[in-house]
Amino acid sequence: MRVPLVLLGCGRVGQALLEEAASLDLQFLGVLDSTGGVVDGGGIPQGRLSQLLSRKREGVALGELGVPGEGATSALLALLRERRGLLVDVTAADTRPFLFSALEAGWGVVLANKLPLVGPWEDFRRLSSVGYEATVGAGIPLITTLKALLGSGDEVHLIQGGLSGTLGFLLAEVERGEAFSQAVRRAMARGYTEPHPAEDLSGADLARKGLILARTLGLPLELEEVELEPLASPAGRGLPVEGFLQGLRAQDAELRRRLEGAKRRGLTLRYVVEVSSAGVRAGLREVDRKSPLARAQGVENVVVINTRRFKGHPLVLAGPGAGPASTCAGLLLDIFRLARTLGR
């Protein structure tokens, strides 16, 4: 079965997917980034794909390699009307208009992009048929599992997620005795953070992931309703990185104090996203040192699922919750699942 698809976005995740093209018999009808791209209803030949991939890696924009700007967009919209396939969105943009057009034209949609899923609840409902495994926990089959549990008549009572490898690493370092601000520098040096670490410490991405999980359970919540405890003020994003890191030192003592308090109670500190019928909360939590949430290794993600049937003995999923390879694995779970329904 040849799977026809259009790739929207061509960063590290998109490039990882392009690499899989040959071995998996994916047929790319289009590859676009924010500058333009290539659309070919007959399928972009493998040689051309490889060329696009290597030039893109050299930093050349797709608008220069194919049709720039509006022209590419028009070609894409025409393709959506003429063919059937999967639209794979790995951008970080608000692509909702494209996604709605694709769905109306009978296309399947697969997302690594969280933004379209965290708009108004009504928009999430319009996107109910899209695949979004890759948006939370990357390739860990978390959404697949939640949907299977719900589809089998189980009720999910509580999800607890260590969904940021970066914050998990930071708190494990602090637990080992490192100062918080130093741990952030170490995480940066290892490439675990966004270019500006204030982005990770704001928790904003975790609020989005928590909301997506809650909505998967059918809870009609909005992003503003997520209770978020940031590890650093989002305003820090406006500061130069070095100044921001200097400022973090003011928090070292407070975090140490909270950790020592947890230790006295035989517990430790982790940044946990909690989803239940009471809503979504994300923040520092005292957890058992033997709990799966505390035992995550390195930048591993861990999700603990308590349901009516798995009560007292929760289901635990863990694995690489970030990175192009794992995110690509999540995309492919959705791509092949939805491809099977395309013909129907």
Added chain:
Amino acid sequence: MRVPLVLLGCGRVGQALLEEAASLDLQFLGVLDSTGGVVDGGGIPQGRLSQLLSRKREGVALGELGVPGEGATSALLALLRERRGLLVDVTAADTRPFLFSALEAGWGVVLANKLPLVGPWEDFRRLSSVGYEATVGAGIPLITTLKALLGSGDEVHLIQGGLSGTLGFLLAEVERGEAFSQAVRRAMARGYTEPHPAEDLSGADLARKGLILARTLGLPLELEEVELEPLASPAGRGLPVEGFLQGLRAQDAELRRRLEGAKRRGLTLRYVVEVSSAGVRAGLREVDRKSPLARAQGVENVVVINTRRFKGHPLVLAGPGAGPASTCAGLLLDIFRLARTLGR
């Protein structure tokens, strides 16, 4: 959607499923144990089901409550021809003839029973459409995950499973300093073992689970090809329990010695089922004390999946790998998945 099904076997797992009947809108067309049972193409009324369940719990055989023996079997075979539904097999018997009849008549089949899956490879292939999530790791969605990974074009390189909560508990106790034979007594006292613990220690059940995993990956292996290291000779099953337990003391020193050896290398000892293209092996393995396999709590099962895409950063699933509630959860994953395909 009312799901019509026939329940074959009415032990603790079958009883757990019967309890779910009312809340989940399952329609039981038949309930049979080895002595006979009740078959009703119009659906057994809820009141009658509740009555069967409570009498069965009192120890009354279904043959006494409904039609005994051959009569029930004939009624079942007639039903298979007249209706469509799901045959749910929670026996521990070789039910292959029934399963083949059901499949030929267009029924779906769901198994908690491992036996039909560990006969000749050719029979496993004939059963390729059946649901068997509950046979390995109970409700942990392991088979679902493996099939999703394979279906998305990934390749599974190695599965390592702590698939016996009983043996996991025993080795954690030995690690804590307990003598092996004493740990077995403790596991028995907690109800973690089969009535005769030689059954658990033989590893035979793990050989079956390993074979089912290997066959899920498409490896055409036979049960005789599984490399099995028993923790006690299967011949022990012939001894009275107390005599068997006395005899186990001869192994205390040897197991202690192996554990101390592992500890000197910074490792610990676990009973691991390994599945790869090289085959299936089950036995004592030295594992990292921080590895997911070593960190299982109590009788938790843990499975570590290394694939082409999840290489170096494996996917980990953990949860209650035994017990009626979890096994029933596994059955229901299959029941509702297959129910959706029944109408087609």
